[in-house]
Amino acid sequence: MTDDQQLINADQPEYVTLKTAEKEIGITRVTLRKYLKKLDIKPRSFHIGNRSLYISRVDLERVRKLKQNPALLEQLRIR
Numbered sequence: 001m002t003d004d005q006q007l008i009n010a011d012q013p014e015y016v017t018l019k020t021a022e023k024e025i026g027i028t029r030v031t032l033r034k035y036l037k038k039l040d041i042k043p044r045s046f047h048i049g050n051r052s053l054y055i056s057r058v059d060l061e062r063v064r065k066l067k068q069n070p071a072l073l074e075q076l077r078i079r
Contacts, residue, residue, distance in 0.1 A: 015054040018043060025064050035063045038073075 016024070022032050036043065036055070039062055043053035055063075066072050 013057075015044070015046075015056055016060055017052045017054055019052070021055055021060050021063065024060065025067055027067060032063065035066050039063065039066060 018029065018032060022029055025032070027035070036059075039059070041055060041059045041062070043055050045051070045053055
C-alpha cells in the first residue's frame with residue numbers, strides 16, 4: 001500500500017468530482033485543471049445521470065501535495 005492510499009479513509013468515495021476536489025484543496029477550477037495537466041491526470045466521466053468529471057482520491061492527494069510543495073510546482077512549470 002502506498003503512502004497516498006494510506007491517507008485515504010475507507011469511508012470516503014473512491015472518486016470525487018472536480019468541484020469537490022476544488023473545495024477540498026482550496027483552489028479554483030482553472031488552477032485544478034493546470035495541476036491535473038502537469039501531473040498527467042485525466043479526469044473521468046462515469047455518465048451517471050450528470051456530466052461531472054471525476055478524479056480518484058489518490059490523484060486528489062497528488063494534487064494536494066503539488067499545491068503544498070512550491071518546489072514541485074517550479075519543476076513542472078510550463079515554459
